[in-house]
Amino acid sequence: MEGSKFDFVTAADMSMLVDFYELTMCASYFESRREEMAVFDVFIRRLPPHRSYFVFAGLEQVLWFLENVKFTSEHIEFLRKKRFKQDFLEYLKKFRFTGEVWAMPEGTIVFPEEPLIRITAPIIEAQLVETFILNTVNLQTMLTTKASRVVCAAQGRPVIEFGLRRTHGMDAGMKAARCSYIAGAEGTSNVLAGMKYGIPVFGTMAHSFILAFENENDSFKAFVKTFPDGSTLLIDTYDDLKGAENAAEIAEQLEANGHRLSAVRLDSGDLLSLSKSVRRILDGHGLDYVKIFASGDLDEYAVDELIRKGAEIDAFGVGTRMSTSNDRPYVDIVYKLSGRIENGMYAPSMKLSKGKPTLPGIKQVFRRRNSKGQYVEDTIGLDDEKVEGEPLLRKVMEDGHVTCRMPSLEEIRASVAENLSTLPEKYRRLRGALKYPVRLSRKLQQVRRQLAKELKRNARISLN
Amino acid sequence: MEGSKFDFVTAADMSMLVDFYELTMCASYFESRREEMAVFDVFIRRLPPHRSYFVFAGLEQVLWFLENVKFTSEHIEFLRKKRFKQDFLEYLKKFRFTGEVWAMPEGTIVFPEEPLIRITAPIIEAQLVETFILNTVNLQTMLTTKASRVVCAAQGRPVIEFGLRRTHGMDAGMKAARCSYIAGAEGTSNVLAGMKYGIPVFGTMAHSFILAFENENDSFKAFVKTFPDGSTLLIDTYDDLKGAENAAEIAEQLEANGHRLSAVRLDSGDLLSLSKSVRRILDGHGLDYVKIFASGDLDEYAVDELIRKGAEIDAFGVGTRMSTSNDRPYVDIVYKLSGRIENGMYAPSMKLSKGKPTLPGIKQVFRRRNSKGQYVEDTIGLDDEKVEGEPLLRKVMEDGHVTCRMPSLEEIRASVAENLSTLPEKYRRLRGALKYPVRLSRKLQQVRRQLAKELKRNARISLN
Numbered sequence: 023m024e025g026s027k028f029d030f031v032t033a034a035d036m037s038m039l040v041d042f043y044e045l046t047m048c049a050s051y052f053e054s055r056r057e058e059m060a061v062f063d064v065f066i067r068r069l070p071p072h073r074s075y076f077v078f079a080g081l082e083q084v085l086w087f088l089e090n091v092k093f094t095s096e097h098i099e100f101l102r103k104k105r106f107k108q109d110f111l112e113y114l115k116k117f118r119f120t121g122e123v124w125a126m127p128e129g130t131i132v133f134p135e136e137p138l139i140r141i142t143a144p145i146i147e148a149q150l151v152e153t154f155i156l157n158t159v160n161l162q163t164m165l166t167t168k169a170s171r172v173v174c175a176a177q178g179r180p181v182i183e184f185g186l187r188r189t190h191g192m193d194a195g196m197k198a199a200r201c202s203y204i205a206g207a208e209g210t211s212n213v214l215a216g217m218k219y220g221i222p223v224f225g226t227m228a229h230s231f232i233l234a235f236e237n238e239n240d241s242f243k244a245f246v247k248t249f250p251d252g253s254t255l256l257i258d259t260y261d262d263l264k265g266a267e268n269a270a271e272i273a274e275q276l277e278a279n280g281h282r283l284s285a286v287r288l289d290s291g292d293l294l295s296l297s298k299s300v301r302r303i304l305d306g307h308g309l310d311y312v313k314i315f316a317s318g319d320l321d322e323y324a325v326d327e328l329i330r331k332g333a334e335i336d337a338f339g340v341g342t343r344m345s346t347s348n349d350r351p352y353v354d355i356v357y358k359l360s361g362r363i364e365n366g367m368y369a370p371s372m373k374l375s376k377g378k379p380t381l382p383g384i385k386q387v388f389r390r391r392n393s394k395g396q397y398v399e400d401t402i403g404l405d406d407e408k409v410e411g412e413p414l415l416r417k418v419m420e421d422g423h424v425t426c427r428m429p430s431l432e433e434i435r436a437s438v439a440e441n442l443s444t445l446p447e448k449y450r451r452l453r454g455a456l457k458y459p460v461r462l463s464r465k466l467q468q469v470r471r472q473l474a475k476e477l478k479r480n481a482r483i484s485l486n
Numbered sequence: 487m488e489g490s491k492f493d494f495v496t497a498a499d500m501s502m503l504v505d506f507y508e509l510t511m512c513a514s515y516f517e518s519r520r521e522e523m524a525v526f527d528v529f530i531r532r533l534p535p536h537r538s539y540f541v542f543a544g545l546e547q548v549l550w551f552l553e554n555v556k557f558t559s560e561h562i563e564f565l566r567k568k569r570f571k572q573d574f575l576e577y578l579k580k581f582r583f584t585g586e587v588w589a590m591p592e593g594t595i596v597f598p599e600e601p602l603i604r605i606t607a608p609i610i611e612a613q614l615v616e617t618f619i620l621n622t623v624n625l626q627t628m629l630t631t632k633a634s635r636v637v638c639a640a641q642g643r644p645v646i647e648f649g650l651r652r653t654h655g656m657d658a659g660m661k662a663a664r665c666s667y668i669a670g671a672e673g674t675s676n677v678l679a680g681m682k683y684g685i686p687v688f689g690t691m692a693h694s695f696i697l698a699f700e701n702e703n704d705s706f707k708a709f710v711k712t713f714p715d716g717s718t719l720l721i722d723t724y725d726d727l728k729g730a731e732n733a734a735e736i737a738e739q740l741e742a743n744g745h746r747l748s749a750v751r752l753d754s755g756d757l758l759s760l761s762k763s764v765r766r767i768l769d770g771h772g773l774d775y776v777k778i779f780a781s782g783d784l785d786e787y788a789v790d791e792l793i794r795k796g797a798e799i800d801a802f803g804v805g806t807r808m809s810t811s812n813d814r815p816y817v818d819i820v821y822k823l824s825g826r827i828e829n830g831m832y833a834p835s836m837k838l839s840k841g842k843p844t845l846p847g848i849k850q851v852f853r854r855r856n857s858k859g860q861y862v863e864d865t866i867g868l869d870d871e872k873v874e875g876e877p878l879l880r881k882v883m884e885d886g887h888v889t890c891r892m893p894s895l896e897e898i899r900a901s902v903a904e905n906l907s908t909l910p911e912k913y914r915r916l917r918g919a920l921k922y923p924v925r926l927s928r929k930l931q932q933v934r935r936q937l938a939k940e941l942k943r944n945a946r947i948s949l950n
Contacts, residue, residue, distance in 0.1 A: 193657040234826065
């Protein structure tokens with residue numbers, strides 16, 4: 023059983039979590055003695071169907087990566103076998119990231135084409151960090167965005183993240199808990215996320231627990247003997263309504279001993295009608311304080327429909343579909359060169375590939391609010407341009423060291439809630455949301471036009 | 487920057503990558519002095535649309551987890567704050583998995599309801615390992631299945647896994663490489679997967695490399711100076727056909743110096759018509775050996791269509807859609823109690839929840855072949871039943887120790903290829919595949935009928 027221990031990606035190995043072409047490009051830059059500064063933007067190309075915004079997340083991990091990335095002698099020895107030359111390997115041995123980073127705060131509501139992170143660094147450094155940055159921001163922005171939709175749909179009812187068994191591995195399991203929490207979930211079932219991030223953990227029992235006893239009642243009794251307060255009993259293993267009666271009996275016994283049952287859980291069947299029947303049963307026993315917790319194949323649409331139809335559900339456990347972002351399990355996020363600085367001179371860059379153009383220039387995003395403080399319009403402009411609105415990109419790293427205070431998860435969570443409430447409802451409804459206006463500034467349009475003209479003039483390029 | 491280092495899940499922490507309810511259930515089992523053996527099955531509930539089989543993967547990681555899972559004093563201290571009692575915490579301190587495991591070999595073609603792994607262990611141990619097992623098998627089975635479809639669609643043309651920037655985090659990035667490789671991909675762009683698993687790594691250049699030079703030609707020259715042999719030039723940054731001409735020029739210069747360009751890469755636009763035009767350009771320069779490599783939003787359907795329409799593509803780079811299994815980013819995989827053994831007596835269990843029933847009994851899967859060796863039908867039967875066909879579940883662990891030889895990735899890869907070729911085409915075509923027949927043995931049906939009757943007789947359960 024040797025090999026498997028390698029499945030745990032350690033901090034020491036994160037530099038190698040890189041697409042091979044980053045290394046081949048860098049080797050060639052190195053040989054060509056390219057030492058200019060490059061400017062790269064992280065941005066999202068487009069909105070998927072049924073999404074109208076993104077919640078930017080993952081910056082904390084990106085900055086930690088940039089501060090700590092390095093190559094070990096094991097890495098160097100591996101790369102030696104892959105055609106890399108000695109002087110480049112020597113360079114990698116001493117590699118550290120020395121660049122400057124501007125970024126939006128985690129939890130910012132963002133839209134396509136807007137730069138989320140801007141990296142300015144010697145071109146080799148800027149290139150080598152691409153893969154990890156994209157991987158991190160892709161995952162966390164996707165998860166936070168999806169979870170924010172579920173939280174919005176629940177209209178204030180608690181949402182607990184239950185996805186660990188179906189997240190894409192261990193890292194995604196941790197990030198699903200982190201991202202759901204900053205999106206407004208109350209907590210997670212993931213115990214390690216509770217320990218490492220301080221996120222509240224929740225959970226009670228599975229069907230197997232019920233099945234392990236002679237009958238449902240015995241299983242309930244055993245459970246509340248161990249946890250007399252705050253328990254949630256799963257009532258759908260055999261028959262939901264009989265289960266609700268059994269749970270009510272338990273709740274009454276607990277009450278008699280000065281304890282209280284917290285909730286019952288429904289995990290299958292028609293949650294709408296079951297929740298109403300179960301509510302009646304519980305209320306019939308005077309157990310109006312016992313809550314109904316629902317789970318099972320939920321997402322924002324199911325939660326929304328249940329609430330609109332008047333389901334008697336007090337809280338939701340949402341797993342697989344939220345924690346895999348099942349209707350769109352990735353974000354069209356990219357990392358693109360927007361310019362180079364050589365001998366103090368800045369030269370913008372852009373790509374003309376069909377359907378995949380990029381924006382040149384050192385850019386800033388300006389967000390304008392109306393008199394009520396609500397978001398009205400964003401403008402992508404140049405960094406040194408005077409544009410109305412709050413500039414969203416801030417300097418967070420200089421010479422490879424973090425220069426900003428890192429917010430706590432609680433702070434990011436509060437800011438997501440604030441930001442979402444500041445985005446007018448018409449731009450964030452689950453279905454048929456309007457497209458939030460994002461325009462390009464006059465100067466940015468100029469730079470783009472002029473660069474396209476130059477590229478076309480270039481003898482080696484014939485554009486159709 | 488304190489918190490972020492915790493993002494790396496280490497081997498020491500994997501026991502805590504668990505849903506909280508596993509721990510609460512176990513605490514209650516512990517207090518109830520439940521020491522019987524429990525039998526759990528890992529199985530997949532149903533096929534998603536457009537899938538007709540699964541390729542089982544992840545067993546190596548599951549077994550390594552079971553051999554090594556334990557709780558550290560940091561874990562115990564965290565759990566102490568979460569209402570767990572001292573004697574249970576003492577139990578966890580000494581916890582190790584002592585069970586017996588039967589499983590199908592990695593790379594087996596499997597179908598819904600078939601037990602893939604069967605765990606027999608003291609009930610607390612069997613319960614505590616659920617979350618990690620499901621997470622691992624879900625991810626790897628999903629990825630291997632999806633990749634096998636892409637590999638089949640490519641009809642022998644090499645497929646390279648390019649998904650690292652969009653996989654769900656670091657762990658998924660490693661598993662995407664592992665799973666694509668065992669599914670038949672030629673390699674990956676993930677350098678760490680190359681180092682840790684020995685998978686071939688591939689990759690050349692991104693658009694940013696082209697943009698970093700005055701013009702495309704200069705970028706190509708710089709690259710082949712560093713890598714004169716085996717390079718692939720990306721030709722779509724400005725204009726594909728002009729790019730192909732530039733690449734041809736470079737190839738001719740290389741030839742004059744005794745080197746050879748390996749390929750050109752197309753990453754955007756209409757790959758079908760572009761590939762034909764580019765092939766003509768290359769052939770016009772006598773460069774029939776220069777291959778055309780295509781990438782960009784590919785999946786099994788796109789690859790299939792390109793090949794059917796006669797695209798001149800020699801190899802495919804497939805990323806996001808394959809490595810996130812975008813059309814179905816999870817498997818409906820579950821871990822269900824099928825019985826208990828107390829004082830040497832076996833008692834089957836089953837769950838009657840609507841739409842989520844389970845199969846009781848200690849089960850085996852028997853696969854029948856026809857005279858040509860092709861798979862004909864599976865039967866899920868009882869372990870001690872005499873059923874025609876090869877039994878697929880084998881003992882792989884006893885008293886918590888691996889008892890089988892673990893196959894290498896190469897061996898698993900060969901076995902996937904062999905298994906897929908043994909599954910008749912009608913059961914594995916991309917669209918409209920027939921449902922492979924899986925039946926329940928007579929004895930299993932008997933056990934199920936009888937148990938359902940008993941459950942209904944049970945006074946506490948009123949079934950509708």
